[in-house]
Amino acid sequence: MKQTRRSFLLRSGLLVVAAGGVYALSSGLRDWLQGQIQDDFGPEIAQSSETSAFLDDYLVFLGQDKGRSAQIASVYFRLKPAALPSLFGAESEIRRHMLQIFARSTTTIMAAETGAEFQYAGLFEPSLAPCQNQLAAIAV
């Protein structure tokens, strides 16, 4: 089929919009996650370089992980709102997933409870870096 100038421009435009959307929504996920951390642990922790490093690693992890929370995050934040109505309200699951890993990857609980220094010990992914659970006796 012959491609007209009009259809070429239309397709190109759609590609640009789609690429931009993915970028914007991925970026939106990071901001949203940071906002969740801020809601729970305050701006000082949320905006720290330690949290920034955590979010960098966590977003890479989400991209690699095939678990349900990762799938929901990638689908929900990119295709929202109309594509998958069954996923509406999935923020709570993503928030839960992220906070579980954040609490085990950083000293945020001890920092909040005792004023201990806030540190990021590396993403808690025990199959790759086993002994980094910051909610275990080894972290105290």
Add this chain to the structure above:
Amino acid sequence: MLADISLQDARATQWDVVIVGSSFAAIFFLYGLPAGLSVLVVEQGKVARHDELLFREPNPNEIVPVDNQAGREKGWVKSLVFGGNSNCWWGQTPRFHPSDFDVKSRFGIAEDWPVSYDDLQSSYGEVEQIMEIAGGGDTHILPRSGAYPYPPHTPSRSDAFLQQNDPLWVPGATARSNGGSRSTCCATGICHHCPIDAKFSILNAVDKFTRPGAFLLKETEAVRVVHDGGIATGLVVQSGGAEHVIMAQRVGLGANAIFNAAILLRSDFRSPAIGRYLHEQTSVEVEIDTPIQNFFGGTSITGLGYHFYHDFDRRDKAAVLMQNFNVPASIRPLKDRWTERLTVKLVAEDIPQPENRVVLDGRNPKIEWIGHHQYSYDGLAYAMDNLSAAFPTALEAVRIVHEPVTEAHIQGTTRMGDDPASSVIDRDLRLHEATNVWVLGAGAFPSCSPANPTLTLAALSLRASRALT
């Protein structure tokens, strides 16, 4: 490591003992055998290194068809590799409660065991030494004559609080290392694939079991026992699509409660109990929001609760053992109260039922499953309704978050007993129909326990081979 042997060389030998399988039951039987015997271990699976088994989901798991009439999903775990389920267990090693051995006399349910807690005491202690168990602080519930080999793990904050307030909360005995020859557990929460090999497995302790005269014939399936006039004379194995006979003075079956039953059925043993009474525990995992700070324990499960088990009336509802998880466990999504959530698993005993059984479909085993006994679910329901009795603080919310389809325990198909009419093996695990055949493992259990079975089945195996002269 056990020395390999070829099928040709295995067939050319008259063995003192041939043992089928290489998981806990089989290898602890090997451990207790008198010195000087020639022993052949026949394993269907391959030998794989720890790093080769890591993160294989699922573990190499033998599939057995299930005719499930229960109306609920049901699973079984049967790891097909050297070391069997010791590669993928969680390392929970509580002893059975003394009352588990005489539940019929005490409560009128299931059957009494032909052995008592006291009969197993010394074997329990020896297995705990070999497995380098960490534990302590539970003697008022589970009597013992000596200390655990290693101290209990650091309790989670919730366990420290609960144990301080209530003697029915105790440290959990575990084969996840807290001292000894293995790496110390660091609470990864993925114990079935422990990345640092901290839990006891047959593979990481194999040198303790290696002995002169013992050989491993791997990737070979045990098919049936050859017997005549009540005496076993050998084992038929299959390899490369052909069957072969290996001659033996004694045979120990330590495959698991599904495949042991299948081997006995193929061998044309006639006890009506063979294959029947297949059972295991039921369980639920609950999240409990309560003002007790959690986490910072030394291992995955740091505490056990005996409120619905020790001195508990089991006549009309199952005993339930509670496991308090340090990891994996959920953070409470509530500002400043993130750690005030407990993740507790409730594990209930079952009543073995003859309709739950292993049968042969051609030469292969098949499971007929009518479901767990209502008694087991009644125990879980009772524990859920009475959870507040186990916690000194207000329970703000209690939610069931998971209902596992298996505890990965296969029990009961070759039950022990004194009466050959109603049991398959005797108190020393010898087959009633051929007393130079030992049937090892949790298939021997004539009743269930809410406690994990590994320590007990290993102790039974050790006791049986120590009795062999």
